[in-house]
Amino acid sequence: MLSGRLAGRMLAGTAGPPPAPKCEETSPRAAGIFGPVARVIVAEDSFIVREGLRELLATRAGIDVVDACGDLDALLQAVDAKNPDVVVTDIRMPPTNTDEGIRAAARLRESHPQIGVVVLSQYAEPAYVLALLDSGSNGRAYLLKERVHDVHELVSAIQAVDGGGSVIDPKIVEVLVSAETRNDTSPLKELSEREHTVLAEIAQGRSNMAIAEALQLSQRAVEKHAHAIFMKLGLANAEEVSKRVKATLLFLAEDS
Numbered sequence: 001m002l003s004g005r006l007a008g009r010m011l012a013g014t015a016g017p018p019p020a021p022k023c024e025e026t027s028p029r030a031a032g033i034f035g036p037v038a039r040v041i042v043a044e045d046s047f048i049v050r051e052g053l054r055e056l057l058a059t060r061a062g063i064d065v066v067d068a069c070g071d072l073d074a075l076l077q078a079v080d081a082k083n084p085d086v087v088v089t090d091i092r093m094p095p096t097n098t099d100e101g102i103r104a105a106a107r108l109r110e111s112h113p114q115i116g117v118v119v120l121s122q123y124a125e126p127a128y129v130l131a132l133l134d135s136g137s138n139g140r141a142y143l144l145k146e147r148v149h150d151v152h153e154l155v156s157a158i159q160a161v162d163g164g165g166s167v168i169d170p171k172i173v174e175v176l177v178s179a180e181t182r183n184d185t186s187p188l189k190e191l192s193e194r195e196h197t198v199l200a201e202i203a204q205g206r207s208n209m210a211i212a213e214a215l216q217l218s219q220r221a222v223e224k225h226a227h228a229i230f231m232k233l234g235l236a237n238a239e240e241v242s243k244r245v246k247a248t249l250l251f252l253a254e255d256s
Contacts, residue, residue, distance in 0.1 A: 038162045041067045041082060043075040043089035043104070044120075045097075053088065056151050063155065072100040079112060086158050091121035091128060102131045109135045116161025118154070120145050124171050133166075141167035173203045190232045198225040 040063055044050040050068050057063045067078040071094040079087065087108065091101035105117040116139040119132055129142050141157040147169065148154050157167045191199065201211040208226060212219045 037062055037064050038086050038158055039064050039066050039082065039084045040086045040088060040158060041065075041069065041075065041078050041084045043069045043072075043087060043093060043101070045070050045090060045093040049090075053148065056148070056154070057088075057158075060151065060155050063158065071095060072104055075104055076107065079108065079115065083112075084115060085162050086116040086118065088118045088120065088154070088158065091119050091123065099128070099131070102128060105132055105140060106135060113139075116140070116158070116164070118143060118157045118161055118167075120148065122146075124169070124175055126172060126175060129168060129172055137166040138164050139166070142169055142172065143167065144169045144171055168203060170200070173200050188233075191229060195225055195229050195232075198222060199229050202226060202229070 040057060042050060042053050042057070042065055044053060047070070050070065054065050054068050057065050066082045066084055069075045069078050073095070075087065075089065075093075078084075087104065089101040089104055092098060093100040101117075101119045101121070105119060108115050108117060117132075118141040119128075120143055121128060122145045124144060132140055132142055139161045141161050143154065143157055160167050188196070188199075197215065198211060201214060206214065208219055208222045211217070211226075212222045215222070217225075
């Protein structure tokens, strides 16, 4: 469960979670004033966290929270009824409290492929990320819940998946890279320090232009590093950003 500022804002003046329907409809906000608006459904079984997320996102221009749900079945029904652009979902919800967020993303890939999904989790587990990306990384994001305290990161992830991009929490990338680097037979041993840095950026789904801006390099330099990385990792044919993310994570998680 989220804590600190987010929970504190919701706990103030609240004796406890009131009885609430599994899905609470939100009045739509006028669209078009701030440009394109992403219609978002929030799915989270904790009332406090669910309302906190809705409150945070409601303050952001370009975000319209059209529903808030507490379990997987309610989420899927809301998607059919509201046709959102993006779903922001907890990884564990009723009915089983195991991997509902991952299963929802897989279902939506089949039934509503145009919908982006941001999975929020407190687990820095590579297996969850690989399951999320199993059917493709485009339009998918995996963020640790601690990131939600910085609403800018959550909004950036929503905007990324809404545009067909992908975002992987940097801590997940660190876990994968550290595990593989410890393997003496890993091809990562062949990478230079700069190539390691670029690889971490690639694994987060960033384009060469975005990497160049983040690392203060020329785009041409990033292209050369990326080419060298994928040559050394045997992934030279992975050209699209979404394929690069999945292939890189699969490789890095092989022995983790």
